[in-house]
Amino acid sequence: MRILGMISGTSHDGIDVALVGFDPAYDGGTLNGAIEHTAATPYPAGLRTRLVKALPPAPTTLAEVCELDTLIGQSFAQAAATTIEQTGPVDLIVSHGQTVFHWVDGTRALGTLQIGQPAWIAERTGTPVLSDIRVRDITAGGQGAPLVSLLDVLLLAGHPGTAAALNLGGIANMTVIRDDHAPVAYDIGPANALIDAVVTSRGLNDRGFDVDGRIAASGTIDETLLAVLLEDPYYRLPAPKTTGKEWFHLPHVEAAMTRSGTHPADADLVATLTELTVRTVAHEVTTSGAALLVTSGGGCHNPVLMNGLRRALPAVTLRLSDDYGAPADAKEAIAFALIGWHTAHGLPGTIPSATGAHASRVLGTLTPGSRPLPPLAALAPRKLTLSGRPLRER
Template identity: 50%
Template sequence: MRVIGLMSGTSCDAVDAAACDLVQGPADGALHLIPLGMVSEPYPEPLRAELAEALPPARTTLADVCRLDTRIGQAFGRIAVRADRELCCGRAELVASHGQTVYHWAAGGQVHGTLQLGEPAWIAEATGRTVVSGFRPRDVAAGGQGAPLVGLVDLMLLRGRPGVPAALNIGGIANVTVVPRRADPVAFDTGPGNALIDAAVRELSAGRLAYDEDGALAAAGRVHEGLLRRMLEEPYYRLPAPRTTGRELFHEGYLRSHLAEFAQLPPQDLVATLTRLTARTVADALRPLGATEVFASGGGVRNPVLTAMLRAELAGTPLRTTDELGLPAAAKEAYAFAVLGYLTLHGLPGNAPGCTGAVGPRVLGSITPGRRPLRLPGPPPVAPRSLAVRADGADVRTCASP
């Protein structure tokens, strides 16, 4: 099955579309993924600004939510059409859309609800393809955290590796999946990935810059140990797994409240401190779990200062990228949702209850039919337990029209 996975993370800056062929192995029960490439487009600036103005802790209206749901859905539909044309030669069979998370209702260590915008009807109408969307709510309804949902795909990808492998994604929020040798797997959000760094850069540049490109500001600064200690007192870091968080906690106002008790810091020192905070909290989360290797993905891996700090904090534990597993670090999350969409269409669970805290495995998401009559495939004889990434497929990126 040829599938397009659509993803926009908590940085709320762009939509990624990754295409792949997924083939169930008849003998080994593995799901074989053949990457076909990725395309990415930033949100149109008016939409990005409207989205930023509506995110917590800002107040918004139902009219704003309706407009955002439509415009985000249209943006997802446009890039899905492009991915089908440029990566799939117009032969995509399924689109799996994560949507844009705008609120994750977490309180008292429990998630009570979650909201992703990007109406799938716009994607189905634009592409003519069946769309699977709304993955998180079913896990939440079953008592889970609804995040990180890629935990099941991480388990499939890492299962069988020696030692205690871990997957790390550094988006706006950082999350990990760890596969211990003699214990159940665990997955959770460690805390801010790029969220606070980006918030500081936006504020310091009066909105002219969206992020610390190549870690240039952090590289020019020095970590303020007092501010770092103060920020490490955040109670979230001591909650037991599974736990999840988002921009509902780590936002511009959160950052301002912590800066209030300190004299004005040089901009580069503030960014260096926040970069160290991300590296420290990730390493502190992984250390007790005994990770022996870490495979990183997400936008954070493009920041050389962050990755250097993370290597130092991990103190000898190898830090690699998912490229070594066959999945480009920038596209890994989009590929993961392509896999989850495939599982849903085949009637297979897409959550890992031990990772999210759900009471059991659940088939995730809702299905929006495309232009053709909806015919669901039957489940495979054996549910896939592992994910094998193969690079032997034809490079179909040459099929784009001139």
């Protein structure tokens, strides 16, 4: 079964796709998936600007949300059509869309909104589309995240001792897998979200992020400001917990500077925010007792961030998810393809101990294509192996 997973994450910079061919002969045990294609398609500059301007805490209108829903859906449709033109027909498309709001009250997730109308994808490609992936977990009492924990648990199945999988996107999330305990997963806090917000607002790089960590490398950490940032109450909430740019945004940084009485230069501010990610992540990894940390996401390309983690975690082995068959830049898209496989076979796509739900649920809403998705059934896999190292297109 060939499934195309698609997502735009909390960096809001474009669409990641991953085409995974799952073994049709699977009959229980280890599920084999071949990664046939991965790619990243940036949003048109004007669309990304409109999207960022509409995000919390900025006010917006239902008209703007409606237009963005259509425009993002059309962008996803174009990315899907391009992949299918290059690789051939697929059986199912799983579109996470673009999260624009994740409604959290303390440690409870009450709702979530992803836009990018899936009907545009189904109309353009003729393929059934699974979307609105997160909300069913929330209705079962879960956080609706991190859903990548399903992939993490299957990829690291059988690893002795304690291992953790870390994704460094806009937000840092982590899945902890122990031999004798149920998996735990949660959002740690900002990975790139605050860095990107400062880089964009101050025009430090046209690409909207700290390319190769060059800005942070040229700055000095402001320990006074860092201490104030670390006081944020989110870090002390128990897991499972989720967060996003509803909380960690530019005004969050500006308020911290006001409280600290410091206003560091641009490079110093970026260096401080990068160190914030290092310290919060390192604290959680140390607390988990993990001896292995498998990393993915855009933050893996920031040497200041990664070297900071290596210094802070000298006893922990750091490896990229590429070593487990999941390219670091496409891991979340692969995860949604895997969730699609589970839904297509009538299997739950969540791990209750990871999301906090009271029970696992089959995920997503199906938009029909020009041909139906055949009824399928399977035993839940206990392990996943991934093969294939396709070149990533940008």
